[in-house]
Amino acid sequence: MNNTQTLQSQLRPLLFLTAIFFLNFSIRIIISPLLPTILKDMSLTGDQAGSLFLVSASGYFITLICSGFISEILLHKKTIGLSAIVTGFFFIMTGLCDSLTMMRAGIFITGMGAGLYLPSGIALLTASVSRQSWGKAIGVHELAPNLSFLLIPIICEALLLLMSWRSILMLTGLISVVLGINFLKFSKVVDFPGQAPMFSAIVPLLFLRSFWIMIVLFTMGVLSTIGIYAMLPLYLVDEHGMLRSQANTLIALSRVLTLPVPFAVGWISDRYGIKKTLSTVLILTGASTLGLGLLSGTGLKIVIFLQPLLSVAFFPPAFSALSSIGAKETRNIMVSFTVPVAFLMGGGGAPTLIGFLAAKGFFSMGFIGAGIIILMVAFLPIFLKVKTH
Known part of the structure; x- marks a missing residue:
């Protein structure tokens, strides 16, 4: 009975946090499947549409780096609740915006709200679950982004039959606000500041070659997942003449097989080594991303299924590598700076650049360029200095 109670007490905060993480991530990517509709409704160009992701990533970058200052004052639980409520409220406001400038402002503040979650979420998760269950708990928590990639295009297509894209943004924001309030009211988690x-601790990292390599590699990882996902629906509609519903369904189906990939690649990484696994994943990801820009018809559809399978395989060995370089004391700082920079460049800058090329009539060149860049850095893991024990 005690074991059951212990399991239940660990499961409740895990599911609560995973649900908030799912909404947090969904709000950041939901613009993508709606982009063809938004572009048509607001008469946007490709570069204007792509800039929405840079604006969101910029807000996310700022608060993800500074979140420690806020959680030190509010404690982690209130920080998570604040993140869900602020993110949801300003996403509702974004749905009400008529001009591009106001929409960018709404998305920027929404991104800032979203950036508060991850550090506090991981801190509360590891505090609420016994140490021997950390691996399983983090594995469940990390299902949220993959489920979001899978479900959001399907949910958007279903909701577009009933309401406008603006109403979808407002509904999603409302759910986030309600979830945040419920978390503050009902969640029983171990709370702490x-x-x-400490910015003085960052200085030694600046002289660590592996730190800079990991920033480049993580940027490629985010580019190959979020960066490509952001512009792919618009690309399939504009360049390949697919119906929006067909493009979103195809992209959603391509994410089904990604769910078990992190577990499988974790085993491969343990068996064959972090460096070899990272280089192999980057080569295959780069080649498949290149295929998105070069292929059409059946070949393109095959690559749409292969590319996400290969790209999500990057993160388990990459996080293992990040945890295996530098001193133990600087590990959290390394994560705190590597991930935000990667999101800003790979998840914000890359879609903006692809959108710019789209506006100039070179949409496919954005995907070709992304594939070439990923292939060019595939050799970098060789130069990582990782601890093997």
Whole structure:
């Protein structure tokens, strides 16, 4: 009976946090399947549409780096609740915006709200679950982004039959606000303050070659997942003449097989080594991303299924590598700076650049360029200095 109670007490905060993470991630990517509709309704160009992701990533970048200052004052639980409520409220406001400038402002503040979640979410998760269950708990928590990639295009297509894209943004924001309020009211988690980043601890990292390599590699990882996902529906509709519903269904189906990939690649990484696994994943990801820009018809559809399978395989060995370089004391700081920079460049800058090329009539060149860049850096893991024990 005690074991059951212990399991239940660990499961409740895990599911609560995973649900909030799912909404947090969904709000950041839901613009993508709606982009063809938004572009048509607001008469946007490709570069204007792509800039929405840079604006969101910029807001996310700022608060993800500074979140420790806020959680030190509010404690982690209130920080998570604040993140869900602020993110949801300003996403509702974004749905009400008529001009591109106001929409960018709404998405920027929404991104800032979203950036508060991850450090506090991981801190509360590991505090609420016994240490021997950390691996399983984090594995469940990390299902949220993959489920979001899978479900959001399908949900958007279903909701577009009933309401406008603006109503979808407002509904999603409302759910986030309600979930945040419920988390603050009903969640029973071990609460404690966060730790503000000590910027003096960053200086040694600046002289660590592996730190800079990991920033480049993580940027490629985010580019190959979020960056490509952001512009793919618009690309399939504009360049390949697919119906929006067909493009979103195809992209959603391509994500089904990605769910078990992190577990499988974790085993491969343990068996064959982090460096070899990372280089192999980057070569295959780069080649498949290149295929998105070069192929059409059946070949394109095959690559649409292969590319996400290969790209999500990057993160398990990459996080293992990130945890295996530098001193133990600087590990959290390394994560705190590597991930935000990668999201800003790979998840914000890359879609903006692809959108710019689209506006100039070179949409496919954006995907070709992304594939070439990923292939060019595939050799970098060789130069990582990782601890093997």
